[in-house]
Amino acid sequence: MERPDHPDARGGVDPAPDPDPDELNELLVESRDLHRDAMVTTTGALDDLVELGQDRRSVDGIEPDAPPAADGAGHGASSRVITFGGGLLAAAGIAAALDAVTAGPAFASSPDVRMLQTAASIEVLAVATYKTALTLPFIGGSAANPVVKAFATTTMQQHQEHLDAFNAAVTRLGGTAQTDPDPVLAKVVQAAVPGLTSPVPVVALALELEQGAAETYVADVAALSDAESKKVTASIMGVEAQHVSVLLAVQALLAAGDPQLVTLSPTDVAGLPAAAGSVGFPNAFFPTDMARDPGEGALS
Amino acid sequence: MKRPKRTTPVMAVTEAELAAMTDGLDQLHNDVGMPAMRSAVERWSSESRTTRRGFLIGAGVAAAGVAVAACSSSSGTSNTTTTGSGTTKALLTGDLAVAALAASLENLAVTAYGDVLTAASAGKLGAVPPAVATFVTTVRAQHVQHAQAWNAAITGAGHPAVTGPDKTLVPVVDKAFAKVTDVSGAAQLALMLEDIAAATYQSAVSAVKATSSIRVAASIQPVEMQHAAILHFVLGQYPVPDAFSPLAGARPLTDYTG
Numbered sequence: 001m002e003r004p005d006h007p008d009a010r011g012g013v014d015p016a017p018d019p020d021p022d023e024l025n026e027l028l029v030e031s032r033d034l035h036r037d038a039m040v041t042t043t044g045a046l047d048d049l050v051e052l053g054q055d056r057r058s059v060d061g062i063e064p065d066a067p068p069a070a071d072g073a074g075h076g077a078s079s080r081v082i083t084f085g086g087g088l089l090a091a092a093g094i095a096a097a098l099d100a101v102t103a104g105p106a107f108a109s110s111p112d113v114r115m116l117q118t119a120a121s122i123e124v125l126a127v128a129t130y131k132t133a134l135t136l137p138f139i140g141g142s143a144a145n146p147v148v149k150a151f152a153t154t155t156m157q158q159h160q161e162h163l164d165a166f167n168a169a170v171t172r173l174g175g176t177a178q179t180d181p182d183p184v185l186a187k188v189v190q191a192a193v194p195g196l197t198s199p200v201p202v203v204a205l206a207l208e209l210e211q212g213a214a215e216t217y218v219a220d221v222a223a224l225s226d227a228e229s230k231k232v233t234a235s236i237m238g239v240e241a242q243h244v245s246v247l248l249a250v251q252a253l254l255a256a257g258d259p260q261l262v263t264l265s266p267t268d269v270a271g272l273p274a275a276a277g278s279v280g281f282p283n284a285f286f287p288t289d290m291a292r293d294p295g296e297g298a299l300s
Numbered sequence: 301m302k303r304p305k306r307t308t309p310v311m312a313v314t315e316a317e318l319a320a321m322t323d324g325l326d327q328l329h330n331d332v333g334m335p336a337m338r339s340a341v342e343r344w345s346s347e348s349r350t351t352r353r354g355f356l357i358g359a360g361v362a363a364a365g366v367a368v369a370a371c372s373s374s375s376g377t378s379n380t381t382t383t384g385s386g387t388t389k390a391l392l393t394g395d396l397a398v399a400a401l402a403a404s405l406e407n408l409a410v411t412a413y414g415d416v417l418t419a420a421s422a423g424k425l426g427a428v429p430p431a432v433a434t435f436v437t438t439v440r441a442q443h444v445q446h447a448q449a450w451n452a453a454i455t456g457a458g459h460p461a462v463t464g465p466d467k468t469l470v471p472v473v474d475k476a477f478a479k480v481t482d483v484s485g486a487a488q489l490a491l492m493l494e495d496i497a498a499a500t501y502q503s504a505v506s507a508v509k510a511t512s513s514i515r516v517a518a519s520i521q522p523v524e525m526q527h528a529a530i531l532h533f534v535l536g537q538y539p540v541p542d543a544f545s546p547l548a549g550a551r552p553l554t555d556y557t558g
Contacts, residue, residue: 285446
């Protein structure tokens, strides 16, 4: 099957022929329902999170001051949109661009909103994918490694929290919450589902999604102009990178035929191969060349 | 525009092949991660030089409130001031002050990991698992690269590199290291440093002004988080403890400005 013709589509997972998306689609619907329920109960918590971040910032770290300068984040957002979005501002014209800044409905589809909706769409897909994985006996069943099962469960929950956070940011900016998955990545996942017959391809698929998410958010923080959205995104990008690290380590141990070393026991660290000590962080600087298109998962 | 496709690396079976794969990942780093960071640093330096000449105001003008208070900065990127220790030195302001703080944190990490390697070599940490030795060596090298990146922005703007550690943290780290007697203790100390660095860079993402500065901070913060994840693993802890990375522990600019 031909991989989606997208500049960001990655080749990390072997496509499978004739995918049957029914199971995944069902889970995506369930995920959306779960999301709606969660949004009701977590909106207040997310507000608290933002306030907590503001409170902490007043004590810890580097204190920001004035709004971004002319060459600040806003410029970054514009340039990235032009790069990936086909010259949105140029096409709309200066008058329309001004409208986009000042008018409510237009602001609801601003570059920031589109980026955040895309981020939410990635999270929708991640939640659904981990949920699918947890239905597999070797990931979420009795045959599963306990650490792998715990990781899949916890990571799914963390992605749900990320989804809620991104959608809270979207709605705060006047946009519509995104409850559908990234359409391009969803095809990649759908193609991979029939091949998820052992932990190895599951880990590879999760790794692909996590790497793409992390790179997208690293790129987003330089492009977002809204300060609060930037803070939320910055607080998530490193967590996705940690998911990548865990998956790289698990992938290494599975490929090496050492699944028994996938534990959280300090005593088992002695049995790890030397190279396992560096496999979880292959880049000194986190790349962004696989970041998703900022508008890929945006609502039209 | 087509982006180059990158495949997820797959581990081989043997130790030798594992090592070869790691070498391959190093190449991947050189091919993928480094160019984007270099581009951001070069642009940052260019912007800072322009600011220093007074043609562009914004990128280097006292981005952090603490620096404003400490330095009473004008539109320049450096100020002469008297530090708490009584010595007179030129202090950077704005994004470059953040870079200086970051470089000092990286220098501290490089020294700390170096001390761990020295202690391990001297047998002071007991048996050191091969994976932990690889971790310390690799992470130290990455912190060297991070320090070089921050300093490239500083020297590119015509200022001397920051070669010393964060002086506020040095006594804290020295005190903690004196109590380290095994790998677990060393991992706990390293985790503290990684958490501090990650939180500081996360804070920096919102504090710096130039897009190029944000890109540098954003490209390093996730890597420090990855170091922390592996350290949690070494300590037998869940490797991704938080859904949102905390800002607690982020260092203020006063670590640099005194």
